[in-house]
Amino acid sequence: MQALVYDGELKVVSDYPAPKAAHDEVVIDVSLVGVCRTDIEITRGYMDFRGVVGHEFVGVVASAGSPAGEKWLGRRVVGEINCVCGKCEMCLAGLKSHCSNRTVLGIQGRDGCAAERVVLPAANLHAVPDTLRDETAVFVEPLAAAFQVVQQVRPSRKDRCVVIGDGRLAQLTAQVLMCRGLRPLVVGINESKLRRLERLGTGCLLAADARPRHDAHLVVEASGSTDGLKMAMEFVRPRGTIVLKSTLAEGAPVNLSPIVVNEVCIQGSRCGPFAEAIGALARRDVDTEGMITAEFPLAKGVEALAASQAPDALKVLIRL
Numbered sequence: 001m002q003a004l005v006y007d008g009e010l011k012v013v014s015d016y017p018a019p020k021a022a023h024d025e026v027v028i029d030v031s032l033v034g035v036c037r038t039d040i041e042i043t044r045g046y047m048d049f050r051g052v053v054g055h056e057f058v059g060v061v062a063s064a065g066s067p068a069g070e071k072w073l074g075r076r077v078v079g080e081i082n083c084v085c086g087k088c089e090m091c092l093a094g095l096k097s098h099c100s101n102r103t104v105l106g107i108q109g110r111d112g113c114a115a116e117r118v119v120l121p122a123a124n125l126h127a128v129p130d131t132l133r134d135e136t137a138v139f140v141e142p143l144a145a146a147f148q149v150v151q152q153v154r155p156s157r158k159d160r161c162v163v164i165g166d167g168r169l170a171q172l173t174a175q176v177l178m179c180r181g182l183r184p185l186v187v188g189i190n191e192s193k194l195r196r197l198e199r200l201g202t203g204c205l206l207a208a209d210a211r212p213r214h215d216a217h218l219v220v221e222a223s224g225s226t227d228g229l230k231m232a233m234e235f236v237r238p239r240g241t242i243v244l245k246s247t248l249a250e251g252a253p254v255n256l257s258p259i260v261v262n263e264v265c266i267q268g269s270r271c272g273p274f275a276e277a278i279g280a281l282a283r284r285d286v287d288t289e290g291m292i293t294a295e296f297p298l299a300k301g302v303e304a305l306a307a308s309q310a311p312d313a314l315k316v317l318i319r320l
Contacts, residue, residue, distance in 0.1 A: 001014075001015075001016050001017075001018045001115060001116040001117055002014050002016070002115065002116050002298055002299070003016035003052045003111075003114065003115035003116070003298075004052065004053055004054065004114035004115065004298060004301035004302070004305075004318070005051065005052055005053070006042055006043055006049065006050060006051070006053050007050050007051075008050070010043050010053070010301075010302050010305060011302065012298065012299055012300075012301050012302060016052065016115060018116075018117055019111065019117055019118065019119040020065075020119070021063060021064060021065030021069070021119055022065050022119075023065050023066045024065065024066065024068070024069070024121050024122060024123070025064075025065045025069065025119050025120060025121050025122065026061050026062075026063065026064045026065065026069045026072055026119070026120065026121075026122050026125065027061070027062050027063045027064075027117055027118075027119055028057075028059040028060065028061050028062060028077065028079070028113075028117060028118050028119070028120065029059050029060050029061075029062045029116070029117055029320075030057050030058075030059040030113050030114075030115060030116060030117060030118055030320050031057075031058050031059050031060065031076075031134055031319070031320060032057065032058045032059075032134045032135070032137075032138050032317055032318070032319055032320070033054045033056060033057050033113055033114045033138070033298075033317065033318040033319075033320070034054075034056030034057070034138045034139070034141070034142070034315055034316075034317055034318075035054075035056075035304055035305055035308040035315070035316040035317070035318065036054075036055065036056055036142065036168075037167070037169070037224055037246065037247075037308075038055070038107060038247060039053050039054060039055075039106070039114075039305060039308075040305060040308065040309060041247055042106070042107065043305065046247065047107055047108055049106075049107060049108065051106075051110075051111045051112065052106060052111035052112045052113070052114055052115045052118075053106050053112045053114050053305075054105075054106045054112035054113040054114030054115075054318070055081045055104070055105040055106040055107060055112055055113060055141065056113070056138055056139075056140075056141040056142060057078065057079065057113035057118065057138065057141075058076065058077070058078055058128060058134045058137045058138050059076070059077060059113070059118065060074065060075065060076050060077070061073050061074065061075050061077055061125070062117065064122065068122065069122035072122055072125055075125075075127055076127070076128045076134075076137075077125045077126060077127055077128060078125075078126050078128060078137055078138075078140045078141065078274065078278075079105070079113075079118075079120045079124045079125050079126070080120075080124040080126070080141075080271065080274055081104050081105040081106070081107070081124075081141065081271060082096065082097045082099065082102050082104055082105075082124075082271060083102060083103045083104070083105070083110060083120065083121055083124065084096045084097075084099035084101070084102050085099055085100075085101040085102070086099075087101075088100040088101055097270060097271050105118070105120065114298065114301055114318055115298075116298070116320060126140070126274045126275065126278060128140075128278070129278065129282050131282055132278070132281055132282060135288075135292060135317070136281055136288055137278075137281070138315075138317060139172070139277075139281065139286075139288050139291070139315070140274055140277045140278055140281065141271075141274075141277075142168060142169055142172055143172050143176070143277040143280065143281065143286060144271065144272035144273055144274045144276065144277040145169065145172075145245070145269070145270065145271055145272045146169065146172040146173040146175075146176045146245075146272065146277075147176050147272045147273055147276050147277055147280070148269050148270065148271065148272030148273070149173055149176065149177075149220055149243050149245065149269055149272075150176060150177070150180050151272060151273065152243070152267055152269055153218055153241055153243060153267060155177070155180065155182060155217065155218050156217075157180070157181040157182060159182065159217035159218055160185075160215060160216045160217050160218075160237075161177055161182050161183075161184040161185070161216065161217065161218045161219070161220070162184060162185045162186075162187060162216045162218070162219045162220070162232075162235045163177070163184050163185070163186045163187070163219075163220045163222060164187050164188075164219065164220065164221045164222060164223050164228040164229075164231055164232050164235075165186075165187075165188055165221070165222035165223035165224070165228060165246070166186060166187075166188025166189065166190050166193040166194055166197070166223075167188075167193070167222065167223070167224075167314065168291060168314050168315050169222045169245055169246065170186060170188065170220075170222035170223070170245075171193070171196070171197060171291065171314065172286065173220050173222055173245060174186050174197055174200075174202050175200065175202075175285075175286045175287065176280075176286070177220075178200070178201060178202065179280065179285050179286070183201065183202065183203060184202055184203065184220075185202070185203040185204070185205060185216075186202050186203065186204050186205070187204075187205050187206075187207050187210050187231065187235075188204070188205075188206070188207060188223075189206065189207050189208075190311060190312065191206065192312055193312070193314065194206070196290055196291075200287060207231065210231065210235075212231065212234035212235040213235075214234065214235070214236065214237050214238070214262070215235075215237050216235045216236050216237055216240060217237060217240050217241070218236075218240065218241050218243065219232040219235045219236045219240065219241070219242045219243070220232075220242075220243045220245055221242060221243065221244050221245060221246065222245040222246050223246065224246035224247065226254055228246075229242075229244070229254055230254060233254075233258050233259065233264070236262070236264050237262075238262040238263060238264070239262070239263050239264070239265075240262075240264055240265070241264070241265040241266075241267055242264060242265070242266050242267065243267045243268075243269050244266065244267070244268050244269060245269050288315075290314075291314045291315045292314070292315050292316075292317055293307075293310075293312065293313045293314050293315060293316060294307045294308075294313065294316045294317070295316070295317045295318075295319055296316070296317070296318055296319070297318070297319060297320075298318055298319070298320050301318055304316050304317075304318050
């Protein structure tokens with residue numbers, strides 16, 4: 001089958017082995033894939049991953065490895081990316097996304113979805129409502145990650161919130177905070193991206209014009225840069241919280257002494273609730289219109305990842 005593969009070099013191959021479903025799994029015919037910053041980091045050595053990249057998708061279930069999975073046949077689905085054992089200490093404690101034996105779609109030990117077909121456990125699937133187009137449903141995985149912020153921190157409506165970054169995850173996180181009755185200030189570097197958020201009702205500010213005053217209860221760092229983390233530390237108030245939504249894999253040094261002096265809480269944040277994300281998209285509580293900036297066929301997957309790094313890019317898609 002055709003697949004976008006990283007094996008030390010990113011390339012599209014036409015003869016990648018087609019996946020087969022194990023007993024608890026299904027095979028999905030992939031329709032649409034979203035490019036994520038993590039995919040870019042994979043090509044830079046993140047997680048030392050080798051195989052098919054990609055973890056954001058919409059597709060239709062084509063076959064099942066057991067009768068239990070047959071109820072999904074022919075259904076349009078999205079899928080959670082953590083494939084877990086259900087038996088380890090973390091799973092039994094209700095922390096399945098941190099399963100000690102997990103594989104992660106297109107990130108750790110499991111081929112991703114930028115291919116004609118992908119395999120996932122049936123337990124990972126979520127049905128896509130008929131009212132959601134594929135181009136909207138492909139945002140479920142990153143939107144669920146944005147909802148994880150308010151699941152972990154649960155800010156008050158009176159809290160001053162700042163989002164650092166103006167990319168796809170920052171855009172979704174800002175809207176999630178608005179769903180909770182907050183009006184976050186979004187600090188970014190791209191005027192066109194900030195204008196989109198302004199139209200949705202957020203406060204926006206160019207990073208060059210920012211004058212942080214250590215008065216924010218919650219700062220979400222979604223820029224993926226050490227400069228963004230440094231700015232987050234300047235915005236957060238003493239005993240406030242910084243949520244890290246992006247993987248800072250650059251390795252650049254950051255002076256963390258203000259975290260100690262100001263007793264700031266640093267909260268890592270990964271995957272989130274798919275059902276809540278699907279519901280928000282179905283109710284149109286979150287607006288993804290205008291976020292798709294380019295679309296490529298799978299045969300041009302390498303170009304798709306390159307295009308996703310353009311300054312004005314928000315969400316780049318790969319269509320199969």
